Amino acid sequence: MSGDGSDRPRRQVGRRPDEAPDVPQAGLPASHSEGVVEDHADDPREVQFSEIQVAALFGVGIVAIIFFLYAYFGISIHDNLGQYSNYALGGSLAIALCAIGAGFIVWAKKLLPHEKTVQDRHDFHSPPEEEKLAEDTFLQGVEDMGLARFKILRRTLLGALALFPLPIVVLLRDLGPLPGRSLEGDGEITGWKAGSRLVDLDTKLPVKLGDLSIGGVQTVMPEGFGSAEELSLAPTMLIRFAPGEIKSDKERNWGINGHVAYSKICTHAGCPISLYEQQTHNLLCPCHQSTFDMANDAKVIFGPAARPLPQLQISADRDGYLYAVKPYSQPVGPSFWERR
Numbered sequence: 001m002s003g004d005g006s007d008r009p010r011r012q013v014g015r016r017p018d019e020a021p022d023v024p025q026a027g028l029p030a031s032h033s034e035g036v037v038e039d040h041a042d043d044p045r046e047v048q049f050s051e052i053q054v055a056a057l058f059g060v061g062i063v064a065i066i067f068f069l070y071a072y073f074g075i076s077i078h079d080n081l082g083q084y085s086n087y088a089l090g091g092s093l094a095i096a097l098c099a100i101g102a103g104f105i106v107w108a109k110k111l112l113p114h115e116k117t118v119q120d121r122h123d124f125h126s127p128p129e130e131e132k133l134a135e136d137t138f139l140q141g142v143e144d145m146g147l148a149r150f151k152i153l154r155r156t157l158l159g160a161l162a163l164f165p166l167p168i169v170v171l172l173r174d175l176g177p178l179p180g181r182s183l184e185g186d187g188e189i190t191g192w193k194a195g196s197r198l199v200d201l202d203t204k205l206p207v208k209l210g211d212l213s214i215g216g217v218q219t220v221m222p223e224g225f226g227s228a229e230e231l232s233l234a235p236t237m238l239i240r241f242a243p244g245e246i247k248s249d250k251e252r253n254w255g256i257n258g259h260v261a262y263s264k265i266c267t268h269a270g271c272p273i274s275l276y277e278q279q280t281h282n283l284l285c286p287c288h289q290s291t292f293d294m295a296n297d298a299k300v301i302f303g304p305a306a307r308p309l310p311q312l313q314i315s316a317d318r319d320g321y322l323y324a325v326k327p328y329s330q331p332v333g334p335s336f337w338e339r340r
Contacts, residue, residue, distance in 0.1 A: 050110035051150050057103035058156035064096035065163040072170050093167055100160050107153065113144050190233040190263075190332050192312060196222035198238060198261070198322040208320040209257055212240045215278045219264060222324065233332050235264040235272060236312055237283070238322070239294055245281065247296040254313040259322065261312040262298050263332045266290055268305040270334040283309075306335040 071088035075081050126134070147154045198207045198220040212218050218238045225234055241258045251260055262283075266273050271287035281295040290303030298309035310330040314322050 047111065050106065051153055054103045054107045054111070055152045055156045057099045057106065058153070058160045061096045061099035061103065061160045062156070062163055064092045064099060065160075065167060068092040068096065068167050069170060072167075096160075096164070096167075100164065103157075103160075107145075111146055111150065111153075190328055191222045191225050192234060192236075192324050192327045193222070194324065194326045196224075196324045198236070198314065198324070199223045199225075201235070206321045207238065209259065209316050209322065210320070212238060212259065214240050214242045214258070216240055217276045219274075220261065220322075233265065236261050237264045237273070237276075239276070241281070241295065245295055251295075251297050251311065254311050254325075256315050256322070259314065260294075261314050261322075261324075262294065262309045263312070263328065265309075265333045266305060267300075267307050267309060267333070267335050268303065273309075 068089060071085060071092060075085045075088060077085055147157075199205060199222070200207060201219040201221050206223065207218065207220055216239075220236050220238045221231075221234050225231065238259060238261050241260065243258060246252045246255070246258070246260070254260065264272055264274070266285040266287065268285065268288055268290050271285055273283055273285045273292075275284040275286055276282075276294070277284070281293060282301070283292045283294050283298070285291070285303065285305070288304050290305035291301050292298045292305070292309055293301050298311065300306075300308060307330075310328045310332055312328055313325040315325050316322050
């Protein structure tokens, strides 16, 4: 009965804890319960299809790595396909990374069991029993990955991971070979050798005594040049002086009948030099205005260049064709900290 003596039932406010309905926590699905494992599909065909997908992605990664090695060693930068070398290297390495990464993603989404758990925050220091639990959880995760069950995945994964470091090791090869003593004066790296005829850069024809007028200049290369390295280091400037204009005995002795040859590559930053002043015999580099006195051992008279231009010793054969007596005896190109 109610307090007023009537038979109306009393109003019940609230419920006892044991009568409260099961209300899901905010942010979690109603069907969630702590520690529930939502396993992957049990359909063997779906599992097999997912396994094939992952194995195929790992296989693509293996093929891409093999193609990377082929592109590095098999495609020469000197032939017609050389322009595609960087595209092949970068593309194959990108495909390998994407394929292996996609394989792991598909593996995790399709083949690994999915477990949702809720855990309260705790102190950073874990008690021994929790450390043991973490270790057991890790071992259980390894078992859940299915490496023992999915043999084809294990094999393709091991193959992809075994080959993956090879591109990195191969790229380390570009750090060499070591220059040895080539920077100290091995002029043959320029393509010039003892007996190499001087040929005109444009016509490819050998140069003879008398072809160049007094005060004239001509860009020459070693006969038979062709590689990119030779083309970048071999350009040489042939200059003809009038009798008595050469001031240096060494320069005169290394030439013949007023013809002298000097490297056309500036010793400051490696720019090609071509601005020759006939009246002053000065050679000006257009990049940083280094100026060389070509009548006096090509010494630097202005600008940032640290040393004179290297001279190529030349002579003439019985037919009058000019040739190199020996390679450059000094390094051609920019100076470096050990060569001033």
